[in-house]
Amino acid sequence: xxxxxxxxxxxRIEAAAxxxxxKHLMEDRxxxxxxxxxxxxxxCRNCLSRWYQEAAAERGxxxxxxxxxxxxxxxxxxxxxxxxxTEASPEKQAAFxxxxxxxxxxxxG
Numbered sequence: 219x220x221x222x223x224x225x226x227x228x229x230r231i232e233a234a235a236x237x238x239x240x241k242h243l244m245e246d247r248x249x250x251x252x253x254x255x256x257x258x259x260x261x262c263r264n265c266l267s268r269w270y271q272e273a274a275a276e277r278g279x280x281x282x283x284x285x286x287x288x289x290x291x292x293x294x295x296x297x298x299x300x301x302x303x304t305e306a307s308p309e310k311q312a313a314f315x316x317x318x319x320x321x322x323x324x325x326x327g
Contacts, residue, residue, distance in 0.1 A: 240266070244292040253306045257313045263290045 243263055252262035271286035291298040
């Protein structure tokens with residue numbers, strides 16, 4: 219059985235795991251396409267950057283969309299797209315559209 223973790227330690231552990239996820243997507247696997255992340259997990263680098271921006275705003279810190287994206291791409295978004303983004307197949311696009319429609323319905327319901 220594990221011992222209880224205090225809130226400060228839990229926050230530090232969560233932050234470390236989050237930084238590792240960011241590094242993994244930015245440095246280890248820049249080849250992983252956002253559409254694949256969206257289709258499989260329901261989020262992508264853009265979602266992570268938006269969540270980061272929203273968390274900062276909740277604390278009174280204004281970060282632009284471009285600044286937040288650069289945090290998750292390790293470079294300006296346009297540069298990342300030019301280097302790593304590939305054309306999504308019609309099948310991947312259809313899967314994304316289907317998942318998006320289903321998720322929008324859940325949010326409104």
